[in-house]
Each structure stands twice: as C-alpha cells, then as structure tokens.
Amino acid sequence: MIEVGWRDLINYIFEYIEENFPSFFSDTYLRFELGEPYENGTDLRINQVINRVTTLFEEVFKKDDIIYVYIKDWEESEDIMFGNTTPNYLYELINHLESQDIKLYDYDEDINAEGKSTDIKIPYKLKILKSKVSSIPFNEILTGIANYEQGREPSIGQRVYFINTEANVIFNMYDDRGCIILSKEKKNLSHLYLKYYNWLVDYGRTDMDNIFMNS
Secondary structure, eight states: OOOOOGGGHHHHHHHHHHHHSGGGOOSEEEEEEOSTTSOTTOHHHHHHHHHHHHHHHHHHOOTTOEEEEEEEEOTTTOOTTTSOSSTTHHHHHTTTSOEEEEEEEEEEEEEOTTSOEEEEEEEEEEEEEEEEGGGSOHHHHHHHHHHHTTTOSSOOOSEEEEEETTTTEEEEEEETTEEEEEESSGGGTHHHHHHTGGGBOGGGHHHHHHHHTTO
16 A cells, blocks of 8 residues: 655545546446435434445445545535534544645636626635544444434534545445445445445436446
8 A cells, every 4th residue: 555644645635536536436336325215304214324324334444444534625615504503523523533634626607697607716625634444433424424414413514535545445425315436446346236236326226237237
C-alpha cells in the first residue's frame, strides 16, 4: 500500500479519484435499495435501512482495512430551514481521528430573466481522514445519514464516501433510500451481487445483471 503523508493526503485522494473514479463514477457498480417498501418516518423503515447498510458495509470493509473517509460539507450554503439540524454531529464522532480539510467551490449555472447564464460559486468544505475501519464509528455515521431525510436526530447531512484505495472500492450511502458501491473490478463486488441480489434497486437491476451475470 502507498504510504501517504498527512501533508499530501488531500492531493493524493484527489488524484486517486480522478484517475480511478472520475466524478465518483464507475462502469462497475452495485446500487442497493435500503428503505422500501416501508413508509417514510416509520421505525420499520429506519430499522431496515440500518440493518442493510451496516451489513453491506461490513461485507465490503474488514476491521483491519485502512480506508479514507471523504466528507463534503456545504455548511455555508445550506438552507437553514431544510438543512442539517445537527451539523456538528459527524465531526464529534470523528474528532479523535486526525484529518485534513480545505475550502473549495462547486459551480452551478443560473439563467436570468434575459436568458443569459452565469456561473454561481457554491462553497463547501472538504475533510479527509485516513484510519483503520475499527477506529471509525461507521455504525453511528450510517445511522446519522439514515436519520437525515427522515427528520430524526442526530442526523448527518454531509456527503460521506468511504474509500479503500488498496481494493479500489468506494462506498457511498446517499440517504435512507439507498447506497452505491463502486469498484474497478467485478471480482470485488460479485459476491455482493449474488448474496444480496434481492436488495438491488429494481430500476437498475437489468444494467447490473448485464455487468455481473458473466463475471
């Protein structure tokens, strides 16, 4: 495994993602349904979400794996009324781990009344940490993400990616609806495709069948 100094951590992850998963995309992926068929706000939905996502996480990452946690936080641009009600919760969970952060910008297009377009700068904070899986409170993090759209607390509204650069796998739970797992090689995900086939999202099942049925 490449030894990465803390000074170079952010640049290393930027370069790794750009080379291997540009814009967090891969042709080899699995997307899992977490919440359906249960209604929003119910204990049944939350319980299923947490059970499924922690099961998948523990299948992908082992306790001794060294992984990177990539956190994208739109803290300055977030809508106060509909934003994260416990914005510091994630950082409280990981404050025992050394990390680096940097302020960056996304760009969005705005069309004015005259039809002219301008780019809007949307600030965000990027925080990256490197740790053994056993030192990361992933159960609490995943539960916080599950809580966010369900109006429960404590919640995590930040975007969180778990990255294993040795295995070339990225795990992202986007909310209580689902999670996506990216890889560069089918062999890294084939066992998940077979073992948890019934959890795959219905709308993408045909595409995933085409990826893995011959692997």
